[in-house]
Amino acid sequence: MGLQWVILGAVVAAEAAVAALLILPAPRVIKSRIVALASLFLQPGAGILPFAAFQLLDLHWKNEHRLMCTSDVCTIEERTRYEKSIFKAQRNIILCVLACLLYWCIFRICKYHEELRELEEAEKRLKDQ
Template identity: 85%
Template sequence: MGLQWVILAGVVAMEAAVAVLLTLPAPRLVKSRIVALASLLLQPGASILPFAAFQFLDLRWKNEHRLMCTFEVCTTEERTRYEKSIFKAQRNVILCVSACLLYWCIFRICKYHKEIRELEEVEKHLKDQ
């Protein structure tokens, strides 16, 4: 199960890097190339959404069926193991939500850049008339 979380963490790191590249100020030509490349990566990158959703549902199911560990019943070692599993589950939920949120942010940024470029073309066309 750890490989799935490594893949998801790698995708989140890549999405964060792309989002930073899209939001950094750059010359117009460079920015348009970065937006075009990110737009090309969006369609195959959409596969991360069902993957993250499935992982989130798996976490939810495991959380509902997890044995509770109370102080009266558990030893300190069992309690420590239980708390570690809770912390890992919380980290993994953050990864799932981050993957979906960063994908949406990249999608919206690319869409805004395309709309701005279209509006600039319309403005240029109107000025030429």
């Protein structure tokens, strides 16, 4: 079970690095190369969306069927284990949401740069006429 969260964490870290590269100021040539490279990885990277959605569904199902430990009958160890599992579930939910959000941000930034490039080309053609 832990491997899927390691994979999701690595994907979130990679998406955060790509998003940082896309928003940092750079010369036009370098920026266009970075955007082109990020655009190439957008379609295969879309696989993270159903993966994160499945993980969210799994977390929801586990939350619905988790044994509650809120009464005085539970021992300290059981209560600690219960609280630890709740914290892990919350962390994993944040990872899933971040994976989807960062993918969307990268997609929109690439689209923005693409539209900006098309507008600059149109402006250049109008000036040449």
